[in-house]
Amino acid sequence: MPLRFKCHSLLYTLCLWLLFFLVKPTAALAQEVQAAVLFHDLKVLAADTMQGRKTGTEGNRQARAYLIRRLKEIGLNGFRPDYTHPFTQGQVQGSNVIAYVKGQSERYIVVSAHYDHLGVKDGQIYNGADDNASGVAAALQLATLIKQQQSPRYSWLFVFLDAEEAGLLGAWAFVSQPPVPLKNIVLNLNFDMLSRSQKKELYVCGTAHYPKLRPLVKRCVPPVGLRVIFGHDTAHLGMQDWTAASDHYAFHKKGIPFLYFGVEDHPDYHRPTDDYENIDKDFYLKVVQYLAQLALLIDREL
Ligand SMILES: [Zn+2]
The missing domain is CATH 1.20.5 (Single alpha-helices involved in coiled-coils or other helix-helix interfaces)
Structure with a gap:
């Protein structure tokens, strides 16, 4: 026996x-990024059919419809049945798209990426593959990943902002009429231009304002071949201070800590040549893999 x-x-x-x-x-x-889905999302959003996704245009509406379809596919809920949060800022009418994953607490982390771009000018379509189909497709990957977690510690909002190019209007609308109390938002992770860098460098901007975030970010080791650099967030840099350069600024102005991820300007920045064909797939995938690991680390340790 x-x-x-x-x-x-x-x-x-x-x-x-x-x-x-x-x-x-x-x-x-x-924890894995779905590379094929990532590239497909970017390609669809940056296709000529979306006509440069300018706020108020049919192309912008199509991009929004695609986002909503994807969020449903991933299985995220919205605060409204169609996920849209329309707003008017001055002359501009736009619509943010917001979905969430409920976690263990009522404290929220907001992942943001603007889906609008410059539209058509002089007959040329500004497809905005890097700016900012890349950030949107990355945010969809993070939404997928967070949804797959058994029970995230934080609740996560995935916010696809409109009218960034017109002056961060979607972001101002979000913070002025937030779907959850602003005091419950502990962090904004903003993605804007992630998919190419000759020097293979991704910047993380924000820790000069919120130094407590720095040790946590430092613990996330990027994949080989990707350099993640702190910077572009101190006033003495002038135009190279990116504190006000994208939607994270609206969160910052409300006292919400932010981390903005993006690359330096490139030759196709705000040109009709910012196309899917010109992104660096290897670099972009590594960036999104890095952001995915960082998001899980933040959920566990923040
Ligand atoms: Zn942008």
Whole structure:
């Protein structure tokens, strides 16, 4: 009997180990970026059919419809049945798209990316593949990843902002009429231009204002071949201070800590040549893999 018990116990241990190895790859899979989906989302949003996604145009509406379809596919809920939050700022009428994943607490992390771009000028379509289909497709990947987690510690908002190019109007609208109390928002992660860098450099901007975030960001090791650099967030840099350069600024002005991720300007920046063909897929995938790991780290440790 004692021997039999021993065998039994050995078998039990073996089973546990087997289970561990069987389950482990599944767990790892839940942290993986779906590269093909990532590129597809970017390609669709930056296609000529979207006509440069300028606020108030049919192309912009189509981009919004695509986003809503994707959010439904991923399984996220919205505060409204169609996920849209229309706004008027001055002469401009736009619409943000907002979805969420409910976590263990009522404290929120907001992932933001603007989906509008410059539209058509002089017959040329400004597709805005890098600016900012890249940020939007990345945010969709993070939405997928956070949704796959058993029980995230924070609740997560995924906010696709309109009218950034007209002066961060969607972001101002969001913070003036937030779907959750602003005091419950602990962090904004803003993505704007992620998909190309000759020097293979991604900047993280914001820790000069919120130094407490720095050690946490530093703990996330980027994939080989990607350099993540702190910077572009101090006033003495003048135009190279990116504190007010994208939607995170509206959060910052409300006292909400932010981390903005983006690349330096490139030759196709705000030109009709900012096309899908000109993104750097290898670089972009590494950036999104890095952001995915960082998001999970933030959820666990912030
Ligand atoms: Zn942009």
